[in-house]
């Protein structure tokens with residue numbers, strides 16, 4: 001065997017070691033998940049993730065391949081999250097609720113923590129139409145916007161393991177709810193009118209509330225929508241005075257309970 005052949009052999013042995021280490025790592029992830037479930041512990045532990053990252057950074061300080069190795073770890077971490085997500089949710093998580101209930105905020109956090117694809121319906125529609133939601137309402141009217149929502153929800157039946165943040169009115173149409181449920185579990189986020197008002201009072205991109213943004217109008221509109229929202233929901237989470245992490249934990253627990261049923 002010449003030197004080159006020997007080095008190639010060494011490379012193959014290194015690859016085998018990496019595969020074995022990754023298999024071991026993934027098995028440990030599954031054990032951690034099972035442990036947390038057995039003892040009713042929170043699934044998301046961002047502080048632990050940060051601790052691990054810090055440890056890795058310290059270990060790699062001064063390493064000449066620091067950047068490349070960190071890049072590989074980014075992938076490893078992402079794939080670990082995906083393994084968790086696939087194990088926990090074999091469906092889409094569909095968030096519905098009134099404006100300001102936190103659909104976008106919670107979807108964003110969840111999709112990051114589980115490396116799940118995020119679909120922000122309002123944003124997808126804005127990008128496709130090359131117009132803001134307010135301009136779509138002003139130019140073509142609400143009905144046109146609602147038809148775009150239905151079309152998008154139908155398309156989303158071809159996706160799996162995604163987090164879908166719906167527009168605030170998307171769950172009001174029975175046809176839309178049917179689409180959501182074909183391939184997803186529907187999570188209703190709620191908040192009091194006062195909380196919603198506090199959250200949205202400084203925004204001007206919600207045409208439904210245009211010029212009428214006050215607690216009374218919000219309360220009235222919320223009450224009109226309540227029955228439809230509740231009928232659509234597989235799981236309900238009240239979000240007042242809770243942190244994003246608390247809401248996400250509650251959401252995961254409730255979805256896991258639903259899985260078990």
Ligand SMILES: Nc1ncnc2c1ncn2[C@@H]1O[C@H](COP(=O)(O)OP(=O)(O)OP(=O)(O)O)[C@@H](O)[C@H]1O
Pocket residue numbers: 097098099100101102103104105106122166167168199200206239242243244247
């Ligand atoms: N649990 C929370 N605690 C404090 N602030 C929150 C919480 N959830 C959301 N917010 C804030 O409230 C505002 C509205 O939240 P978000 O955009 O997520 O609502 P939404 O349900 O997506 O509304 P819309 O239907 O209009 O898209 C944001 O500024 C966000 O940072």
Ligand SMILES: O=C(O)C1=C[C@@H](O)[C@@H](O)[C@H](O)C1
Pocket residue numbers: 098099122133166167168169170205206207208
């Ligand atoms: O509650 C609603 O009817 C809406 C909420 C927003 O997310 C947008 O989808 C749009 O402004 C309509």
Ligand SMILES: [Mg+2]
Pocket residue numbers: 103104105122165166
């Ligand atoms: Mg939103």
